[in-house]
Every structure is written in structure tokens, then in C-alpha cells.
Amino acid sequence: MKNNLPAIFPEIAILVDEPLMNYTxxxxxxxxxxxxxxxNADEVRELVLYCKDENMPWLILGNASNLIVKDGGIRGLVIMLSDMTDITVEEGLLTAEAxxxxxxxxxxxxxxxxxGFEFACGIPGSVGGAVFMNAGAYDGEVQxxxxxxxxxxxxxxIQTYTKDDMDFAYRHTAIQELQAIILRARFRLVKGDYDQxxxxxxxLTELRQLKxxxxxxxxxxxFKRPVGHYTGKLIQDAxxxxMKWGGAQISEKHAGFIVNVDNATATDYLELxxxxxxxxxxxxxxxxxxEVRIIGEEV
Known part of the structure; x- marks a missing residue:
């Protein structure tokens, strides 16, 4: 099967036994x-239907930013949408591929x-991932x-989900309960002053770089922010x-982050x-x- 899948879809770039550490x-x-x-969406659909017919597991990765893939990797097919990047604007409606x-x-x-979109100017994920997680920062959220x-x-x-369908909550959407792929999203913005x-x-970019x-x-x-507390302060107070664990370290700059300082493994992250x-x-x-999504298999 490993030798045949790229041949079945010659129009799609497909890598075999590819280390995901190259992308996370x-x-x-x-x-x-x-x-x-x-x-494009047609190619995504072809891949998903093939997996359905062949009983092959599949999953979607966005920009692989707020994500930990375990060291054993992922069986079946991983679909990355990094080549689907079109963004258009029409009468205050911004449409972006996932x-x-x-x-x-x-x-x-x-x-x-x-x-309306300023809060997200420093969030490093994809549009699809941001919608999936209801990403937010600086008092703004996707919802x-x-x-x-x-x-x-x-x-x-293919179905269109409106705001009422999404069940938005803190870092949650209805999509998380489905085996589904966000193909594109639309955002309603309002006219403002360019300089402001x-x-x-x-x-916001300077704040992010500073903190x-x-x-x-x-x-x-x-971690998600626990009700009534700040995660970073809890970790500091503890x-x-x-603290280092293998090659992973609780950031000295922001205790809510774990950084890879010395060739950390996913196991280092998970144990820490x-x-x-x-x-x-x-x-x-x-x-x-x-808050981080954890997927894949142990070694």
C-alpha cells in the first residue's frame, strides 16, 4: 500500500513515512x-473518500502549531492543507481557505x-485550525x-456551518466532535481606519514578542486558563x-509555554x-x- 498510494493520486504530493517533526x-x-x-477541496474529498473505501484512518493537520504529535507518529493518512491559502474580500466579508x-x-x-481581526495578528496557526479551536488572544476570539x-x-x-451550528465556547467548537475538515471560513468585518x-x-505584535x-x-x-486563575502564575507559584525535562523546558519568559531547548521529544513534552x-x-x-491538541501513537 505504501508504494501504491502516491501512484493512485499522482496529481497530489504524497510523502511516505514522513517525520512530522519537520512540520510541527x-x-x-x-x-x-x-x-x-x-x-483544493476536490482533492481533499478524493483522499477522504479513498480512505473511507479502504478503511484507512485519516486526520487533518492545519499549520501544526498548537499541536503535539507523539513519537510513534500517525498511522494511515495525514492531510495538510498548507497549499490551500486563497484569501478574498468582498463587501466586508473575508473568505479564507483553511x-x-x-x-x-x-x-x-x-x-x-x-x-475586527486585529486580535489574531500574532497567532501562528492556520485559518482552519483557528476556527476549529475558536482561537483567541488579547480579549478577541474567532467567534x-x-x-x-x-x-x-x-x-x-460538504456542508456549510453557520455561527449557530458551531457551539462556540472557550477553545471549543462543534467541529471537534466530528471527523470533519474545515475547507474555508468566512469572517464578517467592518470598515475602519487603516492607521488605527x-x-x-x-x-499586539510587540506585546507578543515581549511576553x-x-x-x-x-x-x-x-493549558487552558482555569476559572479564577492564570496558568502562568500557578506554575510560577509552584x-x-x-524546569527542564529532557530537552523540554518550562519557558523562563512565560510559564504557560513549554519550549524545545535541546532536541526534545514529544515524550519529554508529555511527561513534563x-x-x-x-x-x-x-x-x-x-x-x-x-489547550494543545495531542495526537498520534506512543513509540
Whole structure:
């Protein structure tokens, strides 16, 4: 099968036994049996229907930013949408394919003097991943500007989900309960002043550079914010900031981040996450839930 799949879809770039550490923001993760890069929704649909017919497991990766792939890798087919990056604007409605970088979408909005997207100017994920997770920063969330998205379901059908269908909550959408792929999303923005929008984006970018450990590979914010607490402060108060576990380290710059400082493995990350959770529960009685998505198999 491994020799045949690229031949079955010669028009689609498909890699075999490809290490996912080459794509994840943590620079960790084992191999995918197959890694495909479709260029449009029709190619995505062809791949999904093939997997359905052949009983082959599949999953979707966006920009692989807020993600940990375990060291054993992923069986079956991994689909990355990084070649689906088209962004258009028409009468205040910004439409972006799922593989477009969220940051790029915010700058397209700026080019059209549209406001509402500024909060996302420093979020390193894809548009599809941002919708999937209801990504947010600096008091803004995807749900505040979301209009609709086109979703490919496991049976090969494509449906449009409106805001009412999405069940938006903190880092949650209805898509997370489905085996489905967001193909494109639409965001409703309003006309604003170009200079004011740009100034706000510059301000937020500087804040991110000041507070986040961008100099190291990381998966972004590891934990959801627990009600009534700040994750970083809990970790600081527990005396864990700066702690190393294998090649992974709780960032000395922001305790809510775990960075790869010395060829960390996914296992280093997962063991350190478990230790943080255990310590915070014991010391403060607070349960930390992961925001980062964890997928794949153990070695």
C-alpha cells in the first residue's frame, strides 16, 4: 500500500513515512505513514473518500502549531492543507481557505481597512485550525467575527456551518466532535481606519514578542486558563518555571509555554505536562486542562 498510494493520486504530493517533526512547531513528532498536500477541496474529498473505501484512518493537520504529535507518529493518512491559502474580500466579508495562515488573513483585512481581526495578528496557526479551536488572544476570539465555514464530512458531503451550528465556547467548537475538515471560513468585518488598525496590530505584535518565547520551538499556550486563575502564575507559584525535562523546558519568559531547548521529544513534552498538572493539583487543587491538541501513537 505504501508504494501504491502516491501512484493512485499522482496529481497530489504524497510523502511516505514522513517525520512530522519537520512540520510541527515543537519540532517533535514521529512519522506519518502518508502525508498528503492537496491543492483544493476536490482533492481533499478524493483522499477522504479513498480512505473511507479502504478503511484507512485519516486526520487533518492545519499549520501544526498548537499541536503535539507523539513519537510513534500517525498511522494511515495525514492531510495538510498548507497549499490551500486563497484569501478574498468582498463587501466586508473575508473568505479564507483553511490552510491560509491566520496572520496573513489579518494583514489582508488591514489592506482593506477592515477591523475586527486585529486580535489574531500574532497567532501562528492556520485559518482552519483557528476556527476549529475558536482561537483567541488579547480579549478577541474567532467567534466574534465568524460568519460561516464549509466543512467536508467523513461521508464526502460538504456542508456549510453557520455561527449557530458551531457551539462556540472557550477553545471549543462543534467541529471537534466530528471527523470533519474545515475547507474555508468566512469572517464578517467592518470598515475602519487603516492607521488605527495598523497601530493596534503593531501594539499586539510587540506585546507578543515581549511576553512569549518566540526564540524557541513551542506549541504555543499549553493549558487552558482555569476559572479564577492564570496558568502562568500557578506554575510560577509552584516553583516550576524554568524546569527542564529532557530537552523540554518550562519557558523562563512565560510559564504557560513549554519550549524545545535541546532536541526534545514529544515524550519529554508529555511527561513534563503531566508533571505540571500533578503538581498544580496537589499544591492548589486546580486541574489544568490542555489547550494543545495531542495526537498520534506512543513509540
Amino acid at each position: 512547531f515543537t519540532k517533535t513528532g514521529g512519522p506519518a505513514d502518508f502525508l498528503a498536500f492537496p491543492k 490552510g491560509a495562515k491566520l496572520i496573513d488573513a489579518t494583514y489582508v483585512a488591514l489592506d482593506h481597512s477592515l477591523t 466574534t467575527i465568524f460568519e460561516s465555514c464549509d466543512v467536508l464530512l467523513a461521508d464526502g458531503s 488598525i495598523k497601530a493596534r496590530m503593531v501594539e 512569549q518565547p518566540l526564540e524557541y520551538p513551542s506549541c504555543g499556550s499549553v 516553583g516550576l518555571q524554568g 505536562i503531566a508533571y505540571i498538572q500533578k503538581t498544580i493539583l496537589e499544591k492548589f487543587g486546580v486541574t489544568l486542562e490542555t
